[in-house]
Amino acid sequence: MIAVGSTDTTLLAAIAATKLPFVAFAVILLLTRRRPRLSAGLSLTAIAVSLASAGFLLVKHWGIARPIEYAALWLAGGDVSVRVGILIDPLSLIMLAVVAAICLLVQVYSLGYMAGDPGFSRYYAFMSLFAWAMTNLTLAPTLLQLYIFWELVGLASYLLIGFWYEKFSASEAGKKAFVMTRCGDVAFFLGLLLILVHLGNLDIRELNGAAAGRLSPTVVTAGALLIFGGIIGKSAQFPLLTWLPDAMEGPTPVSALLHSATMVAAGVYLFARLFPFFSLSPTALGVCLAVGTVSMLIASTMAMVSRDIKQVWAYSTISQLGLMIMGLAAGNYVAGVFHLTTHAAFKALLFLCSGVFIHAFHSNDMVVIGRQGGRRLRVPMACLVIAAAALSGIPPFSGYFSKERILGALADLPNPLWVAAGLLGAFLTTYYTFRLIFIILFPAPGGEDTAQSHGSEHGHHGGYAVMAWPLVILAAVSVALGFGEKAVAQFLLNPFGSVTPAAAHHAWLPYAALGLSAAAMLLAWFEFGRRGAGQIGFVERVAPLHALFGERWYIDRAYRWLLDQVVYRLFSRLCARNDQKIIDGAVDGLGRVIAAGGGRMSILHTGMVQYRLIVVFVSIALMAIYFFI
Amino acid sequence: MGIPFGYVLALAGIVVVLGMICATTRRNLIMILLGVEVMLNGAAIAFIAAALRWQQLEGQAFVLFIIAIAAAEVSLGLALIVYLYHRTGSLNPEDYQVLK
Structure with a gap:
C-alpha cells in the first residue's frame, strides 16, 4: 500500500541510501583492491551520499503519520507470500539516519586509525558491506528481508572482528561472535517460520497491526519469544553475552560501529520494530x-x-x-x-x-x-x-x-x-x-x-x-x-495516533x-x-567477588564445560562412532562382501579346461530341456 | 530300412554321451581330444540317420564336412598338445595354470 502524496524522490533517496554502499563494496573488492586511497574514497562517497539521502528523507518526512511502503512480490506460493521493498516510518527514518551518520563518522575516523594497514582496501570494503546490510535491515518492510540483512550484518561483523586474522585470538573472536549470534538466529528463524505458517506472510506492518490479532495468544507468545532469542544473540543479552567482549579483537573503529549503530543495535531495533507485536x-x-x-x-x-x-x-x-x-x-x-x-x-x-x-x-x-x-x-x-x-x-x-x-x-x-x-x-x-x-x-x-x-x-x-x-x-x-x-x-x-501515554x-x-x-x-x-x-x-x-566478576560470572567457563562435556564428549563422540562404526563399517562391509563373494566365485575359475567343458555341456543340456521339453 | 530311426538316434546319443564323459573325466589332453572326436562322430551318425530317414542328401554332405573338420581339428589339436607337452612336460590339463 502506497500512501498518498509520496513521490518518486522518496523512493530514489531510499534506494540511494541503501544500495550505494553495496556498489562501493563490490567495486572495491573487484577492482580497486590495490589502490587503498581510491577504495576509501569510494566507500566514503557512498556512505556520505547515503547519509545525505537519509537526512533528506528525515527532513522530508518529518512528522509523517502513515508509513510509506514500496514493495514488490518476491515469493508467492499457496497461502504464503513474501515481499521485498522499502518501509519508511519514523522508526526506520531515525534509525537510518543514525546508522548512516555513525558509519560515515567511523569511516572518516578510520582514515587515520587504519592508515598504513595492509588490508586498508579490504577494511573499507567490509565497512561498506556493513553499512549496506544495516541500512537495508533498517528499511526492511518484511521480516524475511530483515532476516536476510540481519545475517549479512552478522557476516560483516564476523569479517571485521576477525579483520586481523593473522592474530589467533582475533579469528577466534570472530568465530565466537558468529557462532553465538547464530545460536540466537536459529530461534529467530524458527519464530519466522512459525509466524509465516500461521499468518501467511511476514509483513512487519501487518504483524504490528490488526492481523496479529487473528493469531492465537499461544502462537503470539511463542513467536515473540523465539524472535527474542534472535535479539538475545544479536544484542548480546544474557545468556549469549560473552561474544561481545571478545569482539574487541577487531580494530577499534569497528568496535565503535558494532556497538553503537549496527550489529548489536540491530537486536534492539528489531524489538522496537515489532514492538506492537511483542505488546500482545x-x-x-x-x-x-x-x-x-x-x-x-x-x-x-x-x-x-x-x-x-x-x-x-x-x-x-x-x-x-x-x-x-x-x-x-x-x-x-x-x-x-x-x-x-x-x-x-x-x-x-x-x-x-x-x-x-x-x-x-x-x-x-x-x-x-x-x-x-x-x-x-x-x-x-x-x-x-x-x-x-x-x-x-x-x-x-x-x-x-x-x-x-x-x-x-x-x-x-x-x-x-x-x-x-x-x-x-x-x-x-x-x-x-x-x-x-x-x-x-x-x-x-x-x-x-x-x-x-x-x-x-x-x-x-x-x-x-x-x-x-x-x-x-x-x-x-x-x-x-x-x-x-x-x-x-x-x-x-x-x-500511534500521537497520543502520548500520560506517564x-x-x-x-x-x-x-x-x-x-x-x-x-x-x-x-x-x-x-x-x-x-x-x-x-x-x-x-x-577476592571471590572479584574473581566472579573478572571471570564474567563463569559464563564462558560454563559454555566451555558444556562444549567439552556435552558437545565434544557426547555428540561428537556419537557422531564419531556413527562415522567409524556405521558409515565406515558399511563401506568396509560392502568391500568385504564383494571380496568374499569373489572368493566364492573364484572356484569357477580354476583354470581347468574340463570344468568349463562340463559347464558348456550342462548348459547345453539345460537349454535342450528348456527348448524341447 | 531294417533298423528304425529311433535306434540309430539312440546310438548317436550314447556315442555323444560317451565322448562327453571321456572328454570331461580323463586327465589327459589326448584322451580329451579323442572324446571330442567321439562326440563329433556321434553327431555324424545322427546326421546320416536323418539323411536316410528323409531321403535327403544334405545330411550326408554335412557328414563329409564334419569328418574333414574333425581331421583338421585333430591334426591342429595334436600339434598344440605336442607343443604344450614340450613347454610344460605334462599332458594333464590341471598343470596348465599360467593364467591363474
Missing part, C-alpha cells in the same frame, strides 16, 4: 524484561573489574542494551528507541576516543594509558569525559534524558523491583565509567616516568586531526541530542537517579581519583 503477549514482555535486567546488572558488574578500556565499554554496551530492552519491555516505546539513538552517539564517541588512546599508547590497559599520560591528549580526553557523563546520565547530556525516560517507564510498573534494578544499574554504570575516567585522568603517583617518551605522540600520528573531527562532532551530538527529546518522542509516536509523574525519580550517580561518582573519586588513592575498587577487595 505479556508473557513475552515479562521474559524480555527479566533478560534485559539480568544482562544489565551482570554486565555492569563485569565492567567494574576489567582493566581493558575497550572491554569496559563492551560490558557497558551490553548493560545499556539491557536497559533499552527493559525500557521497551516496560511498555515505553519512545524510551527504548530514544536511548538507542543517544546511546549510538555517545557509545561511538567512547570507542573512538579509546581508539585514539590505544593508537597513541599501543595499550588497551587503562592503568598503562593513565601512566603514560593519557590526559595529555586533550581533545579525546575531553570528549571521553563528555561521553562518560552522557553514559552515566548526568543532566545536560543526552544520556540523562533517555535514561530518565526508561527509569520512568520502569517506575510505572507495579513491581518496584524493576525500578530498583534500574537504579542499581545506573549506580554501577556511573561507578565503572568514572573509575575508568579517574584512572586515566589521575594516574597513580610514580607512574609518570614514561610520560616524557610519549609526550610528543601527537606529532607522530598524521591521522590525528582526521581522527579528532569525528570525536568533536559526536561530542556535540551527544550534548545536543538530549534537547531534541520532545520532538523525537512526538515524531516516533505519530503513527505517571515520578518527582522523586530524577533525584534518586542523580543522587545515586553522584554517590557512585564520589565513590569512584574516593577510590581512584583523590590524591593518594589506592586505586583499588571495593570489589577488588573481596
Whole structure:
C-alpha cells in the first residue's frame, strides 16, 4: 500500500541510501583492491551520499503519520507470500539516519586509525558491506528481508572482528561472535517460520497491526519469544553475552560501529520494530524484561573489574542494551528507541576516543594509558569525559534524558523491583565509567616516568586531526541530542495516533537517579581519583567477588564445560562412532562382501579346461530341456 | 530300412554321451581330444540317420564336412598338445595354470 502524496524522490533517496554502499563494496573488492586511497574514497562517497539521502528523507518526512511502503512480490506460493521493498516510518527514518551518520563518522575516523594497514582496501570494503546490510535491515518492510540483512550484518561483523586474522585470538573472536549470534538466529528463524505458517506472510506492518490479532495468544507468545532469542544473540543479552567482549579483537573503529549503530543495535531495533507485536503477549514482555535486567546488572558488574578500556565499554554496551530492552519491555516505546539513538552517539564517541588512546599508547590497559599520560591528549580526553557523563546520565547530556525516560517507564510498573534494578544499574554504570575516567585522568603517583617518551605522540600520528573531527562532532551530538527529546518522542509516536501515554509523574525519580550517580561518582573519586588513592575498587577487595566478576560470572567457563562435556564428549563422540562404526563399517562391509563373494566365485575359475567343458555341456543340456521339453 | 530311426538316434546319443564323459573325466589332453572326436562322430551318425530317414542328401554332405573338420581339428589339436607337452612336460590339463 502506497500512501498518498509520496513521490518518486522518496523512493530514489531510499534506494540511494541503501544500495550505494553495496556498489562501493563490490567495486572495491573487484577492482580497486590495490589502490587503498581510491577504495576509501569510494566507500566514503557512498556512505556520505547515503547519509545525505537519509537526512533528506528525515527532513522530508518529518512528522509523517502513515508509513510509506514500496514493495514488490518476491515469493508467492499457496497461502504464503513474501515481499521485498522499502518501509519508511519514523522508526526506520531515525534509525537510518543514525546508522548512516555513525558509519560515515567511523569511516572518516578510520582514515587515520587504519592508515598504513595492509588490508586498508579490504577494511573499507567490509565497512561498506556493513553499512549496506544495516541500512537495508533498517528499511526492511518484511521480516524475511530483515532476516536476510540481519545475517549479512552478522557476516560483516564476523569479517571485521576477525579483520586481523593473522592474530589467533582475533579469528577466534570472530568465530565466537558468529557462532553465538547464530545460536540466537536459529530461534529467530524458527519464530519466522512459525509466524509465516500461521499468518501467511511476514509483513512487519501487518504483524504490528490488526492481523496479529487473528493469531492465537499461544502462537503470539511463542513467536515473540523465539524472535527474542534472535535479539538475545544479536544484542548480546544474557545468556549469549560473552561474544561481545571478545569482539574487541577487531580494530577499534569497528568496535565503535558494532556497538553503537549496527550489529548489536540491530537486536534492539528489531524489538522496537515489532514492538506492537511483542505488546500482545505479556508473557513475552515479562521474559524480555527479566533478560534485559539480568544482562544489565551482570554486565555492569563485569565492567567494574576489567582493566581493558575497550572491554569496559563492551560490558557497558551490553548493560545499556539491557536497559533499552527493559525500557521497551516496560511498555515505553519512545524510551527504548530514544536511548538507542543517544546511546549510538555517545557509545561511538567512547570507542573512538579509546581508539585514539590505544593508537597513541599501543595499550588497551587503562592503568598503562593513565601512566603514560593519557590526559595529555586533550581533545579525546575531553570528549571521553563528555561521553562518560552522557553514559552515566548526568543532566545536560543526552544520556540523562533517555535514561530518565526508561527509569520512568520502569517506575510505572507495579513491581518496584524493576525500578530498583534500574537504579542499581545506573549506580554501577556511573561507578565503572568514572573509575575508568579517574584512572586515566589521575594516574597513580610514580607512574609518570614514561610520560616524557610519549609526550610528543601527537606529532607522530598524521591521522590525528582526521581522527579528532569525528570525536568533536559526536561530542556535540551527544550534548545536543538530549534537547531534541520532545520532538523525537512526538515524531516516533505519530503513527500511534500521537497520543502520548500520560506517564505517571515520578518527582522523586530524577533525584534518586542523580543522587545515586553522584554517590557512585564520589565513590569512584574516593577510590581512584583523590590524591593518594589506592586505586583499588571495593570489589577488588573481596577476592571471590572479584574473581566472579573478572571471570564474567563463569559464563564462558560454563559454555566451555558444556562444549567439552556435552558437545565434544557426547555428540561428537556419537557422531564419531556413527562415522567409524556405521558409515565406515558399511563401506568396509560392502568391500568385504564383494571380496568374499569373489572368493566364492573364484572356484569357477580354476583354470581347468574340463570344468568349463562340463559347464558348456550342462548348459547345453539345460537349454535342450528348456527348448524341447 | 531294417533298423528304425529311433535306434540309430539312440546310438548317436550314447556315442555323444560317451565322448562327453571321456572328454570331461580323463586327465589327459589326448584322451580329451579323442572324446571330442567321439562326440563329433556321434553327431555324424545322427546326421546320416536323418539323411536316410528323409531321403535327403544334405545330411550326408554335412557328414563329409564334419569328418574333414574333425581331421583338421585333430591334426591342429595334436600339434598344440605336442607343443604344450614340450613347454610344460605334462599332458594333464590341471598343470596348465599360467593364467591363474
